[in-house]
Amino acid sequence: MSRDSTCTTENNEWRLILVEGPPLRADAQRNRARILDAAEVVFAEFGARASTEEVARRAGVAIGTVFRHFPTKDDLLAAIMKRLLAQLVEEAGKRDLFSFFTHTVAHAAAKKTAVDLLAGSGVDIQLPDALSQLEEAVGGLLEQAQAAGAVADSVRLPEVMALLAAVCQGALHGGWDQRLQARTLAIIFAGLS
Template sequence: MVEGPPLRADAQRNRARILDAAEAVFAEFGARASTEEVARRAGVAIGTVFRHFPTKEDLLAALMKRLLAQLTEEAGRHDLFGFFRRTVAQAAAKKTAVELLAGSGVDIRLPDAVGHLEEAMGRLLQQAQADGTVADSVRLPEVMALLTGMCQGALHGGWDEHLQARTLAVVFAGFERG
């Protein structure tokens, strides 16, 4: 987390463009998509991508970090069940970090970003338990595990809305009773 001097204006603009392009390209083709394609979609030369992200893995990690931050922020705007519904739906629509976590073949570790998401979900869980919609015996690890598992299932399995709803109903019933 070393911060150098501030980026030049064009560099800031391009960095953002590259991340946006990467999000779109990797969502469409998976992490196998080439850096070349990201550069093309960002309207930038290949060298520029590598100036900002010295390796492809760095690019994936930066993207992951942004997606996790978005997810964490989103957690603040939902209750536990709503957050599940929303996140699974996003995964099914291929708009999520899951593919990158799961499919990149390289494991990317972002303890901070994941930690923040965990904290946010911990708060949702506490709230749900205070409301009585989730049994007290349920703990955070299995809640996170079920969310990631369902997201991966929805993503790779292409769950339609109806299947998402039926699957979530089972999990929610399980949360309620413990």
């Protein structure tokens, strides 16, 4: 399956391309999406002990269909991560830096995804292309914010990525409510100015 997600802002365009084999038939694409949706829920609910059988049951497909798309649990987790990163790149194309931070932190606090499972399970999934495309998208948001005078020129992309990762991890593992999210982000935004 090849999916091309283009995100355009006023000054920048980012493209995230996930290539995973030949194009799928429409029904296979629907099954794949249903499997990924179900897997996110199942892994969030059961963690590392989640079974692919439960994923298949919730997706409404046979276990063979799951294995045809994702031969191993690690393949399934990698696909979830790729999809999550593609969604973040797409979201970056719709927002400014501060609203992207706010949205991403709220999403992390509200929804435990495979990110949490990966952090605690020892599964090592390498996604350098998708991560570099996310960095590129956030870099574009940073440049826009600096051009608008909302962020100091001395702030660099590695610092912004570190802040985003740290605050998302805090929200994810701490179950931050909206008030704590808002107060924490206000401090970060003031520091970036």
